[in-house]
Amino acid sequence: xxxxxxxxxxxxxxxxxxxxxxxxxxxxxxxxxxxxxxxxxxxxxxxxxxxxxxxxxxxxxxxxxxxxxxxxxxxxxxxxxxxxxxxxxxxxxxxxxxxxxxxxxxxxxxxxxxxxxxxxxxxxxxxxxxxxxxxxxxxxxxxxxxxxxxxxxxxxxxxxxxxxxxxxxxxxxxxxxxxxxxxxxxxxxxxx
Amino acid sequence: xxxxxxxxxxxxxxxxxxxxxxxxxxxxxxxxxxxxxxxxxxxxxxxxxxxxxxxxxxxxxxxxxxxxxxx
Numbered sequence: 001x002x003x004x005x006x007x008x009x010x011x012x013x014x015x016x017x018x019x020x021x022x023x024x025x026x027x028x029x030x031x032x033x034x035x036x037x038x039x040x041x042x043x044x045x046x047x048x049x050x051x052x053x054x055x056x057x058x059x060x061x062x063x064x065x066x067x068x069x070x071x072x073x074x075x076x077x078x079x080x081x082x083x084x085x086x087x088x089x090x091x092x093x094x095x096x097x098x099x100x101x102x103x104x105x106x107x108x109x110x111x112x113x114x115x116x117x118x119x120x121x122x123x124x125x126x127x128x129x130x131x132x133x134x135x136x137x138x139x140x141x142x143x144x145x146x147x148x149x150x151x152x153x154x155x156x157x158x159x160x161x162x163x164x165x166x167x168x169x170x171x172x173x174x175x176x177x178x179x180x181x182x183x184x185x186x187x188x189x190x191x192x
Numbered sequence: 193x194x195x196x197x198x199x200x201x202x203x204x205x206x207x208x209x210x211x212x213x214x215x216x217x218x219x220x221x222x223x224x225x226x227x228x229x230x231x232x233x234x235x236x237x238x239x240x241x242x243x244x245x246x247x248x249x250x251x252x253x254x255x256x257x258x259x260x261x262x263x
Contacts, residue, residue, distance in 0.1 A: 052215035063209045064259060095195055099232075104195070127229050129199055138202040140225035146206045182215065191214070 052184060058168050060161040061180030063146070066135070067157055069164060071143035076123050077116045079164045080130070080137070080145075084109035086159055089132035096122035197245050200233035201252030208256050212263075
């Protein structure tokens with residue numbers, strides 16, 4: 001309950017900051033006649049503190065139907081290669097594409113890692129969609145990966161996230177169904 | 193669902209998911225990893241798809257939009 005209240009307050013603060021940002025110079029002047037400057041400055045610092053900007057080196061977080069990840073490029077193949085085992089997938093379809101070519105192929109789980117290695121350049125600088133009966137993975141490259149799961153299993157989502165983090169050198173166990181872990185300044189910040 | 197339709201809807205979903213993160217990704221990241229792939233998919237749907245494919249894409253987008261309103 002406390003978290004919800006905090007979240008709601010944060011959303012109001014963020015919305016207010018957004019509104020102020022969109023005001024014209026004249027409107028801002030009028031606005032400043034009605035509010036206390038120190039309070040406004042404190043609000044700005046608070047919002048700035050909470051909302052981070054930029055691209056983290058590592059991120060895993062739940063979405064409404066799966067997981068969103070920002071993985072280091074050199075860990076993408078290692079991370080993706082564990083998916084068939086976690087989801088007990090036997091047949092996997094892979095689509096990779098860039099400006100020059102579009103390739104669609106399929107394989108059994110034991111050949112999956114070989115195909116990932118073969119198409120590594122698409123994983124890094126192209127687009128990829130990996131499908132099986134349980135999950136669909138989509139990536140615009142650079143370790144930006146989104147996994148949707150057909151029949152949501154919080155246990156499996158946690159398992160994928162924990163394994164991805166372990167591959168990237170972080171030991172983390174999630175206890176709740178909704179979570180995120182983000183690496184800022186070499187420190188893993190976890191929210192559940 | 194055809195693969196190209198699924199890819200298009202999926203990139204739109206990725207874009208929505210990024211807008212709901214607790215941090216704000218760089219504009220470069222959004223452009224390169226989501227908008228450009230989405231634009232390429234639009235070209236494929238226009239050039240190679242059917243009217244039904246276009247309809248399915250829009251329907252998929254609408255479902256994503258509905259989810260945002262419900263959250």
